[in-house]
Amino acid sequence: MPDIADLEIFARVVTAGSMSAAGREMALSPAVVSKRIRRLEDRLGTRLLQRTTRQIALTEAGQGFYERIVAILASIEEAESYVSRRSALARGTLKVSAPTSFGRMHIAPYLGEFLDKNPDLGVNLVLSDDFVDVVGEGFDLAIRIAELADSSLVVRRLAPTHRILCASPKYLEKHGMPQSIDDLAEHVCLAAAHQDPWRLEGPGGPIAVRASGPVQTNSSEVVRELTLAGVGIALRSTWDIGPDLSAGKLKIVLPDYRASKHVGVYAVYPSRRFLAAKVRVFIDYLAGLYGPSPYWDKGLDAVLNRPTAAE
The missing domain is CATH 3.40.190.290 (D-Maltodextrin-Binding Protein; domain 2)
Incomplete structure (x- = not known):
């Protein structure tokens, strides 16, 4: 199957009218554009373009090929746009793992408010005191209360815990x-x-x-x-x-x-790159709900602020 990038270069050459013009539009040198077109023709086993010193022209095979790949490239662009729109909007179902007691006391009571703010979202909240395999079990994120060591997962501290x-x-x-x-x-x-x-x-x-x-x-x-x-x-x-x-x-x-004061409430999730909006808004919501001085510590400042020998 031809490389999608080669198809895009070929289509751009046809619309731009020359390899040099296409190269300028795509930030590629004319030599690279020419090499990619030759590679495409070699893969297809036919000439697509007739080249002269000043211009190019489509062969009969090139014309038919161009007409068909334009539709394919448009479909790919539409598909990418669809995914980008979904990534930018908080929608779909969010699968979350949380410790049993913490999830019952400090997540479940606030899900109604969260869903009111994000009407296109649903939440699948799985409560377990085991450390689930976030990636292997298909979770979008997990809430963990621990002193977390290095991990392949991305970690965000939501609140201290004492x-x-x-x-x-x-x-x-x-x-x-x-x-x-x-x-x-x-x-x-x-x-x-x-x-x-x-x-x-x-x-x-x-x-x-x-x-x-x-x-x-x-x-x-x-x-x-x-x-x-x-x-x-x-x-x-x-x-x-x-x-x-x-x-x-x-x-x-x-x-x-x-x-240890290093124990905290953390959100862990597989990757920061291309983070889905549904994950981001949920983590931001919990971070805003808890914060560095969470509501459950109200009135305990005199005890919690006592220094220990380790501090």
């Missing part, structure tokens, strides 16, 4: 408030299997605390419910327990100790 120790008033009344990090050895410490041990930063630098308690689970949501029920102390993200802290259902324990 993880602090907390417990219910019921638990603290029964077992007392820990006064030092060493006191945790005498307390029930709750963690899902993938969150054990706790890696904290405090006045003495980094420290790992092994969680131990009467319940084992793979669910972070179960840990949250156990903490609210007064079973033990947990390391929780403020996006998860902000309302519970404000309502007095939970209290902060050992405020000088927190998980």
Whole structure:
């Protein structure tokens, strides 16, 4: 099959009337234009143009070929224009992966507003606590809460996330408030299997605390419910327990100790090049919704702004 670029050069030579004129229009030298025309003729096995020192003329085969490729090139241009228009407009279905709890609490409640602003868009929100294969599973983007390492994916930080120790008033009344990090050895410490041990930063630098308690689970949501029920102390993200802290259902324990500040809420997607409008508007919407001081941290400035030894 002939190279599309060769077809475009041939059509431009015919409309421009000479190879030099076509070359000027396409920013190509006459020698390159001539070489590409010869290559096209060699591939087709026939002469398309009669050349003289001053002008060119179509052969009979060249005339018929030109009439047919003009329609083909017009169709290609229309197809490219169609794709470009779609890329410039937020339309279609956006497939998004997000952690279960975060997606339920901080994405789902705002989808209505997002869709009102983008009526030509639909959203397929898949909630999972696994790190999905964004490319392999056909996701447009994934929301991840992590300290992300180098990746072949493009990453945009949407918000900081802070993880602090907390417990219910019921638990603290029964077992007392820990006064030092060493006191945790005498307390029930709750963690899902993938969150054990706790890696904290405090006045003495980094420290790992092994969680131990009467319940084992793979669910972070179960840990949250156990903490609210007064079973033990947990390391929780403020996006998860902000309302519970404000309502007095939970209290902060050992405020000088927190998980790494490098953990954040990120949008990850396959490529920055030719980023579809539907992906861009969704990421921009979430970035505007959360921001560097997300709404779930409201009222926690006194604790979150405390420096640790690592800072």
